[in-house]
Amino acid sequence: MRQRARIAALACAAALALLSASPAADARPTQRPIVTEKDKQQEREFRRGFEAYQRGNFDQAAEIWSTLADEGHIKSMNNLGTMYSHGKGVGRNYSLAMLWYRRSAALGDARAMYNIGIAHEYGRGVATSDARAVEWYRKAADRGLVEAMIALGWVLSTSPDIAVRDGALAKRWVNAALRRKTSSKNLAALAAAHAELGEYRDAVVAIERAIDYLRRETNGADMLTSERELFGLLRQQGRTDDLFDLLERREFYANGQPTRD
Secondary structure (H helix, E strand, C coil): CCCHHHHHHHHHHHHHHCCCCCCCCCCCCCCCCCCCHHHHHHHHHHHHHHHHCCCCCCHHHHHHHHHHCCCCCCHHHHHHHHHHCCCCCCCCCCCHHHHHHHHHHHHCCCHHHHHHHHHHHHHHCCCCHHHHHHHHHHHHHHHHHHHHHHHHHHHHHHHHCCCCCCCHHHHHHHHHHHHHHCHHEEEEHHHHHHHCCHHHHHHHHHHHHHHHHHHHCEEEEEHHHHHHHHHHHHHHHHCHHHHHHHHHHHHHCCCCCCCCC
């Protein structure tokens, strides 16, 4: 189920990590850094790379971020790593992606830590390891990154490795994320945590809420009354797997079965 159930979520997460033009999330209070003229120039160049990426000019974006990464610009290191991971503007190279993620993470970037977690969960340039994924997701979650909180909760709830699973901890992290942002994906993670704890009635309720939020997230779907109508609209938007996954999990939970990813 891992390959299908999380592929859409993973693609979305990777895009968010790449396209973040704001400072790294960090829940811990820090002193306001002194901004130099060099910092301002690098930020302008970073945004120029961001704009190039948005236009689909991946070669230019990669060139700009590569120069900035060599200068030690933290966000550019992470974004360059993502370019290598996806093969955009550069040849796909998971080893180089990890190199840049690790350099960015060493300087405190939460999104780079999150991307390292993804690499470990899916075996991209490193050995597949849910335990290592949890370690890195936790580092990013501790810094306030909502995507990492959800990824952490999901692996803690659904990992085939019994030594990794911890439903109570998963529920705490997912609820922390839900206090920041409610979405169909986040509610699905809450349902998985309930199921891991044997709270199947609560899991079904959470999945029903996730389906309701999927309607809200899908343009025009808030006026639909049936799952059949919702499926038709999602098919037009290429998002049918999102609904299939939620309906499949609802059936599992209704029959007293947890999700194993």
